[in-house]
Amino acid sequence: MLREVRKARLGWKIWKKMMRRLRIDYDTAILVLPEKDEVWNECALRYFPNYAKRKSAKRCIIMARDREIVEKIRAMDIGMENCEVLCLARFKMDLLLKYYCLHKFFDNIVMMYMDEPHDNDTKRILQQGIVSIEEVVCLCFYQLREVPKHV
């Protein structure tokens, strides 16, 4: 237990630092991309504007696990103004997730893990073969009423 508590504590410190440095408030929507899976990330990014709109967010922050993914996202047209793309190491994302398991510290954050933490059934849902990635992203993670139609 001590190890889990330590991780959660480190995650807490990361969050406090992020709040201060990035001036996070409820006008902000945050997307954390811990996976390398390009299809998964692309889907998450495609519908992130719908999530931000639902949250009435005036600014967005996207955190990717390495510089390569950050550069790819910066080169894309995500369809949002006032959007920052930052790099956050995977181990720090994991610590943030551990803190999230201890305490739901923010309403406007989505952490796009496919099989963490323990009760995250995303991989199992997709393996059933009847629910699409878009449905999982939009209905489960972003909790939109349906998969929005994109042109």
Place this chain on the structure above:
Amino acid sequence: MYDVFKQKLQEQLEAFLETGKLTGKQKIYFFGINDSCRETITYLREKNLEVLGILENNTSKQGTYCCGVRAVSVKAGIGNRHSDKVVIISSPYWREMKEQLLSLGMSEEQILVLFVFFDEIPWKPYFREPMKLVMQGRDIYRNLEKRYSPDYHFLLCPYTGTGDVYLVGTLLPAYLRKNGIEKYVLVVISASCRKVAKIFDIPYIHQLEGMDDVTCLLRYYMLCPEETKLKVLNDSWADIYTCLTQWVRGLHGMDFTQMFTRFVFELGEKARPEQPVLKERREEVDVVFEESGMVPGRTVVIAPYTTTLSELPNEFWEKLAKSLTERGYMVFTNSGGPGEPVIDGTDAAFFPLEIAPQAMSRAGGFVGVRSGFCDVISGSTAKKVVLYDKHATFYNCSAYEYFSLEKMGLCDDAVEIEYDNKDYLDVLDVVLREFPKLAEVQKC
């Protein structure tokens, strides 16, 4: 609604009344049909205050009713002139809902938020407070280990839904066989769930002391899942906000049973519930019939109340009871207490849940809106008529598609009828067709 949440809701409403945020001079609306909506309407009625309308973004719920109050779209409900209106919200999505109301011109003072099933997330990032809950949870878990043994698996039903517990009971044998589990304890949180669990051959059933215990236990589980032999028997639960499986409920034909067989018990989509072999409980059922006056084979139990789905107006039940009585049946209302009043023209029926299947088989007939009680009696031989609001949805499908007893594999002899809530009396004839006039009982 569980008592602890009811109390929380009432305390907050009382505070609004005392501070003048809620008065008889305002037009009161509630945002979203849910448990809190039902409880709020009921509570305010006791204070002689009426909720005039329910605001709903979900178009399939617009036009439906909760406690006799109609749901309308947000814009239609608020209108252009709304200075005399106040809106009550009780939802984890309260921020978005509040934002929507503010964008329509309402002021902050006109929007009252009830924090019942969830807390307002504090802006200060806490550590110590949530850790206290984890430590309490760890103590609760260790007490369970001490009481039973660390070798045991603890299978937790963190909800008060009796239907959920019944479904768990029907799928548990296959799960235990598949995983080679012999030593286990089923952990529940309410007396009614314990009684339902007793219908099955479960050697150890442990009832936790209250909702706080469940919350703490789950907090410990969420932080340190590998340290426990705890398994949560649900596809999702509010306390376990890291599990998002509930949002695919009803998608592509995944009904209640499928969600459990695929994601909770991992038995695959073809697994089906196994109804229990009902124990002989003749003497207990005899007592129920003697005390209530129910007559075997000539009794219809009506169940107008449900916590999850929609209800029908009293007018329907009163007309049904009258027609059934004219046909020679004795009609009883399945009533759980003062919050579930007996329908006019009927008597109260109350029997312990653990003998409900046997009691219903002896009674002969059942008509009810879909509720957990329907799962519990699904294995009985009674004539079962189950009613679904045609317009009621549950996550990604209709209530019927998700909860149909036949689709779930619980029984194939129930008559399941979808009714239109605008023309609910039309379904009366359909229901009565299932209950032909009885021959008169020969007088001795």
